[in-house]
Amino acid sequence: MPQQVPRLAAVFAVAVIGLFVARSLLVPDTFGDLGHYRAAAIDTIVAHPKEYAGHQECTMCHRPIAEQRAASNHRGVRCEVCHGPAAAHVANPLEIKPAVPRERDLCVLCHAYSPSRPTGFPQIDSVTHNPRMPCAGCHEPHAPEPPVTPRECSACHGQIANQLAVSHHAELNCGTCHEAPKEHRDNPRAVRPTKPAERSFCGTCHAADARSSERIPRIDLRSHGQPYVCWQCHYPHYPEAR
Amino acid sequence: MQGYIYPNEFELQWSLLIVLYPYLTGLVAGAFILASLERVFNVKEVQPTYRLSLLTALAFLLVAPLPLLAHLGHPERSYEIFLTPNTNSAMAMFGFVYAWYLAVVLLLEVWFDYRKDMVLWARESRGVRRWIYYVLTLGATDISEKSLRFDDSAGRWITVIGIPSAFLLHGYVGFIFGSIKANPWWSSVLMPVVFLFSAMVSGIALVLVLYMLTTMFRWRKIDMACLDKLAQFLFYALVVDFSLEALDFIHRLYESEESIEILRQLIESRLFISLIVLQVVMGTVIPLIALALVSPGLKKGGFLRTPPELRQIIYLVAAVFIQIGIFSIRWNVVIGGQLFSKSLRGLTVYKVELLGIEGLAMTIGLLLLPFVILWVLVKLLPPWSDGPEPDTPPASG
Numbered sequence: 121m122p123q124q125v126p127r128l129a130a131v132f133a134v135a136v137i138g139l140f141v142a143r144s145l146l147v148p149d150t151f152g153d154l155g156h157y158r159a160a161a162i163d164t165i166v167a168h169p170k171e172y173a174g175h176q177e178c179t180m181c182h183r184p185i186a187e188q189r190a191a192s193n194h195r196g197v198r199c200e201v202c203h204g205p206a207a208a209h210v211a212n213p214l215e216i217k218p219a220v221p222r223e224r225d226l227c228v229l230c231h232a233y234s235p236s237r238p239t240g241f242p243q244i245d246s247v248t249h250n251p252r253m254p255c256a257g258c259h260e261p262h263a264p265e266p267p268v269t270p271r272e273c274s275a276c277h278g279q280i281a282n283q284l285a286v287s288h289h290a291e292l293n294c295g296t297c298h299e300a301p302k303e304h305r306d307n308p309r310a311v312r313p314t315k316p317a318e319r320s321f322c323g324t325c326h327a328a329d330a331r332s333s334e335r336i337p338r339i340d341l342r343s344h345g346q347p348y349v350c351w352q353c354h355y356p357h358y359p360e361a362r
Numbered sequence: 363m364q365g366y367i368y369p370n371e372f373e374l375q376w377s378l379l380i381v382l383y384p385y386l387t388g389l390v391a392g393a394f395i396l397a398s399l400e401r402v403f404n405v406k407e408v409q410p411t412y413r414l415s416l417l418t419a420l421a422f423l424l425v426a427p428l429p430l431l432a433h434l435g436h437p438e439r440s441y442e443i444f445l446t447p448n449t450n451s452a453m454a455m456f457g458f459v460y461a462w463y464l465a466v467v468l469l470l471e472v473w474f475d476y477r478k479d480m481v482l483w484a485r486e487s488r489g490v491r492r493w494i495y496y497v498l499t500l501g502a503t504d505i506s507e508k509s510l511r512f513d514d515s516a517g518r519w520i521t522v523i524g525i526p527s528a529f530l531l532h533g534y535v536g537f538i539f540g541s542i543k544a545n546p547w548w549s550s551v552l553m554p555v556v557f558l559f560s561a562m563v564s565g566i567a568l569v570l571v572l573y574m575l576t577t578m579f580r581w582r583k584i585d586m587a588c589l590d591k592l593a594q595f596l597f598y599a600l601v602v603d604f605s606l607e608a609l610d611f612i613h614r615l616y617e618s619e620e621s622i623e624i625l626r627q628l629i630e631s632r633l634f635i636s637l638i639v640l641q642v643v644m645g646t647v648i649p650l651i652a653l654a655l656v657s658p659g660l661k662k663g664g665f666l667r668t669p670p671e672l673r674q675i676i677y678l679v680a681a682v683f684i685q686i687g688i689f690s691i692r693w694n695v696v697i698g699g700q701l702f703s704k705s706l707r708g709l710t711v712y713k714v715e716l717l718g719i720e721g722l723a724m725t726i727g728l729l730l731l732p733f734v735i736l737w738v739l740v741k742l743l744p745p746w747s748d749g750p751e752p753d754t755p756p757a758s759g
Contacts, residue, residue, distance in 0.1 A: 122504070122508075122509055122512040123502045123503075123504040123509060124474075124477070124500075124502045124504075124509070124512065124513065124516070127500040127501060127502045128470070128473075128500065130500075131500060132465075135465070139444060139445075142441075142444075142445060143445050146445055147445050147446055151446060152446075156446070156448050156450075234369070234372065235363040235367070235372065236363075236367050236368060236369040236370075236371065236372040237369065
């Protein structure tokens with residue numbers, strides 16, 4: 121027999137025997153009993169402590185909120201999706217409280233703009249949509265209502281409606297600033313809707329002495345940008361001011 | 363993004379590294395099949411590239427699984443596919459296909475081919491190098507005529523086994539894609555065959571480039587008979603490869619399944635540069651025309667009579683174009699197959715990240731690594747038998 125044969129045979133034998141030894145040492149005993157996995161993994165998983173209580177447990181104590189949510193657009197979003205696992209809270213309701221999320225990064229898990237989401241689903245660009253404001257400051261999470269663009273407007277002005285929906289003016293309806301006569305729908309070019317003609321109209325919210333939320337940017341109407349009407353410089357469907 | 367896509371299609375799961383993987387395995391299979399030309403089919407002209415082809419195949423094979431390990435993460439768990447083989451999964455059987463090809467085909471063939479030299483080098487060398495060669499021979503130091511005849515015969519048989527194994531290795535990669543029936547861009551029984559012939563094209567082109575560069579940098583004269591023969595086989599492989607791809611394309615067009623519209627959009631928009639410009643024009647048509655015109659293997663003296671120096675440049679450029687074209691094929695298959703929605707109503711985009719585990723830098727690193735390994739292999743196991751390298755370039759004229 122040539123000298124090479126036993127040498128190579130020895131190398132291959134070591135490799136094959138090594139494989140079988142490794143198998144006997146490293147493959148768990150219950151591997152393959154139920155499928156291509158370690159059957160004992162099921163017991164390991166069952167032994168994990170229970171962290172989620174299930175929304176039925178929440179409803180027993182928080183019935184009004186549960187009913188409000190059950191009738192809202194968030195009816196499919198269970199309590200622990202936002203508040204986190206609550207088994208510990210159910211076991212000890214007074215001392216252990218579930219999380220009350222105030223961070224913006226929770227809501228955007230579902231509501232950040234994504235081209236693959238259905239277009240009818242409420243989506244925002246979190247960079248431009250009221251930055252740093254907690255979502256729950258404006259939207260009631262147990263009964264959220266997305267701002268509505270009148271269907272009769274968005275049918276023709278879809279691009280404006282989409283842009284408005286992700287802007288600071290998302291909650292303003294078209295009718296807040298425009299009066300559209302009924303004839304506009306029949307004869308849109310001949311009968312035009314109105315646009316705000318006075319600076320004081322925007323001043324209702326943005327004037328220094330306006331009685332609106334403090335978060336809204338203010339200007340001095342007497343000195344700022346005279347003699348132009350506001351929308352001649354600022355695009356109201358996507359205002360740039362922060 | 364364009365049109366409608368499902369939420370899980372927005373981001374591509376198989377990245378640039380998965381483009382690299384079939385490219386590398388293709389080079390391995392191609393280089394080995396080239397080596398087998400000399401060994402089994404007795405094509406004497408390509409003998410100068412025989413050992414270089416084997417070492418090239420080995421260097422690229424060692425790197426071939428690295429893109430997968432980087433892509434999957436947790437390389438420390440990779441041995442588990444050997445311990446708990448899942449015979450229902452083609453992907454899970456990769457370890458065995460790879461191990462067979464590495465251990466039973468390539469390493470054995472290199473070992474039998476180099477054993478005599480390793481014994482002689484062990485006798486001539488000193489210090490660590492002597493021990494390295496001695497260990498590599500596994501102590502089989504008998505270089506009698508009978509023993510060497512056995513080496514030769516064993517090497518020939520391994521090559522005979524190696525050819526279907528090389529087909530298995532790269533056909534397997536094509537099989538992985540071809541068997542994904544939910545994806546109309548991939549699902550084709552021709553896929554393993556197309557992969558195989560593109561592998562042969564890429565492997566021959568790579569060895570041609572390496573042979574030219576290594577010969578030039580060793581200040582040796584390029585063996586034009588060898589180079590012409592390589593170019594001739596490269597041309598044949600390219601013709602078959604292009605014909606198969608064209609057959610696949612025409613078949614899809616004629617079948618005109620419901621996916622044809624989105625595939626048309628895919629080719630016209632996302633893949634226009636990589637498929638039409640790089641793969642078809644640059645990687646196939648231009649090299650085909652160039653090789654057909656100048657290769658003396660097709661017509662005595664070639665359709666265009668060219669001096670050897672010009673022919674070398676044409677071969678080199680054609681081979682580099684072919685490499686770009688073959689890489690584009692892998693890109694078009696892997697990335698192209700993920701750019702359109704299974705809804706057949708939309709296209710997404712893929713942006714290559716620069717850094718990161720699946721980024722461009724990693725890909726370039728993994729693409730260069732085989733050349734580093736090849737350099738080490740060449741230093742350890744010199745594939746040429748034309749004497750020591752001259753210190754200075756030969757005088758011209």
